[in-house]
Each structure stands twice: as structure tokens, then as C-alpha cells.
Amino acid sequence: MQHAVELGETGFGRTAPNPCVGAVITRNGAVMAEGYHTACGAPHAEVEAIAQARAAGVDLSECTLWVTLEPCNHHGRTPPCTKAIIEAGIRSVGIGTLDPNPHVGGGGTAFLRDQGVEVEVGILEPACRDLIADFLLWQQEKRPGVLLKLAATLDGKIATRSGHSAWVSGPEAREEVHGLRGRVDGVLVGGGTLRADNPRLTCRSERALNKQPLALVVTSRLPEAQDDLHLLRHRPQETIFWTTDDQSRTPQADALRALGCRIWDLPLTASGMLDLRAGLTHFFDQGLGHTILCEGGGRLALALAEQGLADRLRLYLAPKILGDATAINLFSGRDELDMGQALPWRFTRSRQVGADMCLELRPQTQQGAARNGAPESIPAPRSR
Numbered sequence: 001m002q003h004a005v006e007l008g009e010t011g012f013g014r015t016a017p018n019p020c021v022g023a024v025i026t027r028n029g030a031v032m033a034e035g036y037h038t039a040c041g042a043p044h045a046e047v048e049a050i051a052q053a054r055a056a057g058v059d060l061s062e063c064t065l066w067v068t069l070e071p072c073n074h075h076g077r078t079p080p081c082t083k084a085i086i087e088a089g090i091r092s093v094g095i096g097t098l099d100p101n102p103h104v105g106g107g108g109t110a111f112l113r114d115q116g117v118e119v120e121v122g123i124l125e126p127a128c129r130d131l132i133a134d135f136l137l138w139q140q141e142k143r144p145g146v147l148l149k150l151a152a153t154l155d156g157k158i159a160t161r162s163g164h165s166a167w168v169s170g171p172e173a174r175e176e177v178h179g180l181r182g183r184v185d186g187v188l189v190g191g192g193t194l195r196a197d198n199p200r201l202t203c204r205s206e207r208a209l210n211k212q213p214l215a216l217v218v219t220s221r222l223p224e225a226q227d228d229l230h231l232l233r234h235r236p237q238e239t240i241f242w243t244t245d246d247q248s249r250t251p252q253a254d255a256l257r258a259l260g261c262r263i264w265d266l267p268l269t270a271s272g273m274l275d276l277r278a279g280l281t282h283f284f285d286q287g288l289g290h291t292i293l294c295e296g297g298g299r300l301a302l303a304l305a306e307q308g309l310a311d312r313l314r315l316y317l318a319p320k321i322l323g324d325a326t327a328i329n330l331f332s333g334r335d336e337l338d339m340g341q342a343l344p345w346r347f348t349r350s351r352q353v354g355a356d357m358c359l360e361l362r363p364q365t366q367q368g369a370a371r372n373g374a375p376e377s378i379p380a381p382r383s384r
């Protein structure tokens, strides 16, 4: 099932509005075939794996199918997977987690059991629920999933005290990030990063698709339209500023609109910060996409984490030490506190990428389910 989870992950950013799902077919513990849901409308993971097994001439009646999500039992964009499983002659199925849709949940399992298939549910359930966490956000919170990615030194610094950050991570890690950019609908940065880095926020990977992600900038200090910024000079039509109501009414905002940029004014939270949830919800409502990559910096990262909106963290840890306490932190913006107030996360994966370590985490409060209760009503941002 662990392998099925990893396969499912490879569909990240391609399956919306469907969840990521992976499937593996084994015989006596050996992998015979595998598959994952590659794109919305494409065959489901189980069907991919069954097709691969058939192509290899495997006798499926002797095999077990492991699938991260309960097989569907209804006609959607594709026929029911339960039917494909029965027709293939599979007699044993291991399921990671039931389909969270209350209308469907358990239906696929019951059908398979009725047909005499041996079904076990709940295998590696936490990891399988993590795999569908974004799907739950789309359904329940009506907002895109946010993957927060940061590159830091061993002492947790994302830039020097003067704001120099090119580069913290190595070329392999940076190439991986470009791959991520090619799978998301928007790349979000804070005003500090816009001013320090003048980023392009484009996908420049060989694996890039035609579509570039939108560039999203959170700032209460809009740039001047004549500023020499890549986003304004090269991709204003793909740039959206999330700002305050006051800023959105300035001549400066009008000049940015004249370039083609979009300006959204967001409501403020009780602590006077821009309400990032409102920005995300608006992005989703406008049909702009399901997945956002936040690339920092440290103050935006903390704001997202505090607002319960950093759904995953991918941290590239470079084997370097700055040793300057005033260099820029991975997360910053809180006042003095005690350890009990630390925001709790959990590790989900670690691996080496070039010379760097890539650590993947999720907030501890998120257990593969929507959490932190969306506010009952969020004033919609206005696009002026």
C-alpha cells in the first residue's frame, strides 16, 4: 500500500477535481502491475493497474489489488471500477480509506463483498487519507490546497539579513520546484519576496506544460506600475495582487490594472492581517484552480500556517550554516511565546535531493480531513 500511496502522489496537480489515487496488484507479495489516476477523465488507478496486468498476461484471480481509495461504484466520467475488478476476476482487495463522499462511502466495498470478493479496509489509512486531503478541501472548504515550499540553511534561514537568497538549495532541488510550478494553478509570494527577489514565478522545467501558473502577491504596499519587476514587465495579465481595500482604491492600483494586473482587496482578520482564506476561496470561486504553491517568504509562511491554510510543507534543507541570528527565518512574525504555543506539524516523508534533504510535513491538526473549521461566512474579495 505504501507503494500505491507513492504512485498516487505522482498525480499531484493533474487530477482535479478528482483525488489522487494509486493502485498496485501483487501475487504472493510480488508486484505484478501498478497504476495511478493520471488526470481527470483518464482511467482510474485500479483500471490502469488491471490493464497493465492483463497486458503482461497475469492471472488476476491469484492476485490482490491494493488501492488507496475505495473503488467507485457508480458511472462518473468513467465506468465503475468495482465492475472492472469483478470482470477481471480479482478475489482479494485491500483498501486504504473509504470514499469520503457520504453518498458513495462504503458502496464500492459492499458491492465487492456481495460479489464474494474478500475486502479489507483501512490499510495505511492515515497516509491514504493524506492523499485525498486536498480533495476534501475542495469539497468541504471550497478552496485550493496550499503547498508551502521553502528552502533553508541548517540554521533555518531562507535568506541573509540583507535578503540575499540565490541560492539556498541546490540545482536538483530547484529543478524539482520548477516541476511543482508546472503542476499548480498559482504561485503565491509575500511582498517582501517580491521586493527582495523580483521573481518570475514561472515554470522553467523541461516538463513544463503550456500553461504557466498565475503569480499571486500578498502585499499592503503595492508596487508602482513603472517598477522594473519581471511580473509587471513580462506577465502582468497573469499577476494578481491580494491587498487591502485602501490600497485597491489608489491611483497606483489603477495604474497596475491598466497594465493588465488583477487587484483583489481582501478583508482583514481580527489581528489586522489580510485574510488569506478569503483570497484562496475567491481563487477557487473564480474557477482559477485547485492547487497553489506558496514560495515564501517567512512572514507569509507564518501567516498561512497561523490561519490554518498551509496544508503541506515541503522544506528543502541545504547543508549550509549562515550563523547570523538576524538573517531571515523560515517562519517569522510572532511575538515572544512559550513552547506550548508552537504550531505542531508532523513529518510525512524525507528524502535526499542532490545535496539537500527534502522534508515533507503536514500540520498536526490535519488528519487527511478538513480542519480548523472554515469561518461561517467570509466576505468575498472584490476585484476592482
Ligand SMILES: NC(=O)C1=CN([C@@H]2O[C@H](COP(=O)(O)OP(=O)(O)OC[C@H]3O[C@@H](n4cnc5c(N)ncnc54)[C@H](OP(=O)(O)O)[C@@H]3O)[C@@H](O)[C@H]2O)C=CC1
Pocket: 149, 150, 151, 152, 157, 158, 159, 160, 162, 163, 164, 165, 168, 189, 190, 191, 192, 193, 194, 196, 197, 218, 219, 220, 221, 272, 273, 274, 275, 276, 295, 296, 297, 298, 299, 300, 301, 303, 328, 332
Ligand atoms: N529560500 C527560500 O525558499 C525563499 C527565500 N525568500 C527570501 O525571503 C525574504 C523575504 O521574506 P520575508 O521578509 O519573510 O517576507 P515575505 O515574502 O513573507 O513578505 C512579507 C510581506 O508579505 C505581506 N504579507 C504576508 N502575509 C500577509 C498577511 N496575512 N496580511 C498582510 N500582508 C501580508 C506583507 O507585505 P507588505 O510588507 O508588502 O505589506 C509582509 O510584509 C527575501 O529575502 C527572499 O529572498 C523568499 C522566498 C523563498
Ligand SMILES: Nc1c(N[C@@H]2O[C@H](COP(=O)(O)O)[C@@H](O)[C@H]2O)[nH]c(=O)[nH]c1=O
Pocket: 150, 151, 165, 166, 167, 168, 169, 170, 173, 174, 177, 189, 193, 194, 197, 198, 199, 200, 201, 202, 295, 296, 316
Ligand atoms: N532562494 C530559493 C528559492 N526562492 C524562491 O524562488 C523565487 C525566485 O523565482 P524565479 O525568479 O522564478 O527564479 C524566489 O522569489 C523565492 O520565492 N527557491 C528555492 O527552491 N531555492 C532557493 O534557494
Ligand SMILES: [Zn+2]
Pocket: 044, 071, 072, 073, 079, 080, 081, 082
Ligand atoms: Zn473508479
